[in-house]
């Protein structure tokens with residue numbers, strides 16, 4: 505018998521998209537790329553991949569005594585919305601995007617980290633959760649502060665700032681859609697004029713959905729590309745491991761902080 509609800513198609517406490525861990529962490533790191541989940545084995549103790557369905561690869565391990573989950577969101581707002589809703593409904597209370605971005609700000613270099621304080625309003629998926637464009641979509645201040653502290657203690661170059669979440673990678677980020685096509689530098693100028701230090705594809709959605717689900721969320725973004733100098737970080741692996749290290753240290757701090765309050 506099919507007794508699943510179309511409105512909420514969970515089988516009991518099992519979500520329709522994400523694998524469910526037996527022991528559910530309260531804090532999750534959210535890379536876009538499923539391959540980055542496996543890098544967590546070098547950051548978290550006893551790291552185990554729980555499973556993968558579609559773009560959602562999920563694993564768990566320990567940072568000190570803190571149990572931390574890592575779950576890929578896939579590319580873009582639609583799949584990031586699914587991951588955020590399902591993790592929140594499974595009991596996650598802290599979500600930290602650990603992703604890559606294309607920098608716009610001149611003071612950001614390849615391999616630097618941007619700690620997102622706010623997303624410039626742009627994503628259509630985020631607008632479903634916060635329709636008023638005049639209302640800011642921001643990171644939880646305690647998450648941002650824990651991320652900045654983690655960068656400081658790891659001696660990694662980082663600064664707070666604003667990202668812009670695009671609902672596409674090529675034209676939506678001012679790129680051409682053929683190898684010999686023209687990009688749209690004017691779009692990048694408009695993004696920068698609106699306050700964006702960098703462009704990526706999930707953060708505004710995660711922050712907006714997390715807020716609707718009463719979950720604390722933030723984001724640390726590594727500068728994988730620089731759209732002004734046209735630079736591209738080819739040797740990206742160490743930076744991706746540092747993304748997870750920053751996120752894990754901040755998540756462990758958050759878990760400890762909220763345990764003791």
Ligand SMILES: O=P(O)(O)O[C@H]1O[C@H](CO)[C@@H](O)[C@H]1O
Pocket residue numbers: 534535536537578579580602603604605673704705706
């Ligand atoms: O570095 P990750 O987290 O995969 O995310 C970035 O990379 C993808 C584009 O290549 C988009 O998902 C963008 O946000």
Ligand SMILES: O=c1cc[nH]c(=O)[nH]1
Pocket residue numbers: 604605606607673677703704705728729
């Ligand atoms: O330029 C970039 C780099 C990473 N991720 C993006 O979405 N854009």
